[in-house]
Amino acid sequence: MWGSQGLVRRFGDRLVRPGDGRYGAACAVHNAVVERRPAAVVYCRSEDEVRAVVVEAGEAGLGVVVRSTGHGVAGRSVADGAVVVDVGGIDHVAADRRRITVGGGAVWLKTDAVCEAAGVAVTGGTVSSTGVGGLTLGGGIGWLLPSYGLACDSLVGARVVTGNGTVIEADDAATPELMWALRGSGAGLGVVTEFGFRAHPLLPVHGGSFAVDLDRVGDWAGAVAELMSDPVPSTMLGPSFLFRDGVPMLSVDVAMHGPGPRDLARIDALRRLPGIMSDTVRPRSYVSLQTMIDEPSRSGLRSYWTAGYPAMVRPELIVALAGRIRRSPSGRSIVFLENLHGAYTRPPLPTSFPTREPRLSALITGAWHDRADDEANMDWIASVRDVLAPYLSHHDAYLNYSSDQKGTGRPDAPARLRAVRTALDPHGVFV
Numbered sequence: 062m063w064g065s066q067g068l069v070r071r072f073g074d075r076l077v078r079p080g081d082g083r084y085g086a087a088c089a090v091h092n093a094v095v096e097r098r099p100a101a102v103v104y105c106r107s108e109d110e111v112r113a114v115v116v117e118a119g120e121a122g123l124g125v126v127v128r129s130t131g132h133g134v135a136g137r138s139v140a141d142g143a144v145v146v147d148v149g150g151i152d153h154v155a156a157d158r159r160r161i162t163v164g165g166g167a168v169w170l171k172t173d174a175v176c177e178a179a180g181v182a183v184t185g186g187t188v189s190s191t192g193v194g195g196l197t198l199g200g201g202i203g204w205l206l207p208s209y210g211l212a213c214d215s216l217v218g219a220r221v222v223t224g225n226g227t228v229i230e231a232d233d234a235a236t237p238e239l240m241w242a243l244r245g246s247g248a249g250l251g252v253v254t255e256f257g258f259r260a261h262p263l264l265p266v267h268g269g270s271f272a273v274d275l276d277r278v279g280d281w282a283g284a285v286a287e288l289m290s291d292p293v294p295s296t297m298l299g300p301s302f303l304f305r306d307g308v309p310m311l312s313v314d315v316a317m318h319g320p321g322p323r324d325l326a327r328i329d330a331l332r333r334l335p336g337i338m339s340d341t342v343r344p345r346s347y348v349s350l351q352t353m354i355d356e357p358s359r360s361g362l363r364s365y366w367t368a369g370y371p372a373m374v375r376p377e378l379i380v381a382l383a384g385r386i387r388r389s390p391s392g393r394s395i396v397f398l399e400n401l402h403g404a405y406t407r408p409p410l411p412t413s414f415p416t417r418e419p420r421l422s423a424l425i426t427g428a429w430h431d432r433a434d435d436e437a438n439m440d441w442i443a444s445v446r447d448v449l450a451p452y453l454s455h456h457d458a459y460l461n462y463s464s465d466q467k468g469t470g471r472p473d474a475p476a477r478l479r480a481v482r483t484a485l486d487p488h489g490v491f492v
């Protein structure tokens with residue numbers, strides 16, 4: 062059984078190992094398909110604790126993985142035989158007009174609330190229970206993307222515990238290569254105990270969703286395709302195909318940051334289209350915008366996500382996707398489109414996020430309850446993928462949206478990334 066007496070004494074019931082009644086729950090992550098048996102799960106509350114665990118795991122020749130919320134669909138925050146460093150307890154957040162400081166295990170809900178109180182913002186996730194850690198390290202698509210780019214585009218500093226337990230205070234002056242790697246290449250570089258973001262002004266926000274009757278999607282397809290190819294500058298538009306209360310529908314999610322009258326008029330024009338079952342688009346507080354599509358009950362479902370970057374959206378695609386969602390065997394899956402534009406195309410700092418070229422993202426999130434339904438749901442996901450395939454550009458799927466996500470240590474990772482990783486973790490402690 063891994064873990065010295067000193068470690069057992071120090072962590073008490075925050076160290077969970079096989080045989081402990083809490084072990085099963087400690088290994089569970091958001092995606093129920095992921096079933097791994099780590100050597101231990103250690104709940105850390107401070108950087109010192111993280112260092113102690115990394116050093117002791119390394120000395121024992123065990124791998125280390127980091128977990129903040131366990132949202133990552135690929136399940137890279139747990140691994141067989143490794144030590145899970147759970148940083149969920151390191152969740153301090155502070156913000157002033159220049160900088161937002163966030164603990165490595167904080168979630169966006171807490172971060173956004175602190176930011177709103179300080180009158181600042183940074184691009185965060187569209188679901189508030191998602192961790193700042195994994196989302197930022199993989200890029201970070203969120204409602205403020207047209208104004209402030211990906212979450213990682215605002216990352217200006219980090220505290221990183223390396224494979225030998227050393228702490229690096231990273232910034233662009235001292236460690237430019239590490240900052241480049243942290244901005245968008247994914248996890249596996251170390252334990253980030255603190256993120257430092259550039260703070261941006263928080264402008265008035267409007268947002269919500271138009272829930273549209275699927276029988277009227279033909280009337281919406283042209284307008285949605287037009288708004289995706291010629292985006293409203295202040296606005297993130299996310300047409301999604303999903304179920305609410307068992308009813309399949311098109312939900313046109315809208316998030317506007319500092320919209321001008323022309324922007325508001327273009328979105329307002331949607332209200333003249335037929336088939337609106339509900340309309341929640343209105344001025345909101347920032348936290349209300351950031352939580353408007355939260356759906357906490359999705360944790361613990363079996364999931365498979367696949368994604369890509371469409372080069373364009375035609376009305377026929379909108380109609381075809383509406384046809385597919387009706388046939389979802391689980392009634393829990395979602396197909397999301399998002400338009401990537403504005404500041405996303407002009408990152409202010411060098412990033413390892415692989416592309417800025419495509420202007421659209423597509424995500425199929427299959428979600429279902431029972432193992433017996435795996436095949437039916439995987440077949441359905443493949444059928445949606447077939448509908449999207451003719452539209453997809455050659456770029457690899459967005460890391461954070463892929464069940465097949467590989468780590469920064471993958472053999473085919475770019476040489477520049479491998480060099481950063483090797484320098485930080487020459488013995489490959491982080492798996």
Ligand SMILES: Cc1cc2nc3c(=O)[nH]c(=O)nc-3n(C[C@H](O)[C@H](O)[C@H](O)COP(=O)(O)OP(=O)(O)OC[C@H]3O[C@@H](n4cnc5c(N)ncnc54)[C@H](O)[C@@H]3O)c2cc1C
Pocket residue numbers: 091126127128129130131132133134137138148165166185186187188190191192193194195196197198199200201202203248249251252253254359461462
């Ligand atoms: C409900 C839901 C909504 C989502 N919405 C969005 C969205 O709007 N935009 C978007 O871009 N993505 C979104 N995602 C995808 C999300 O970005 C990824 O799932 C991301 O990996 C989650 O990070 P996490 O820290 O919450 O999860 P975890 O599973 O805990 O971590 C994911 C990866 O990041 C690593 N990691 C986490 N924290 C640290 C840290 N402090 N130091 C080092 N490594 C760390 C882990 O080791 C793991 O490899 C969503 C996912 C879910 C489930």
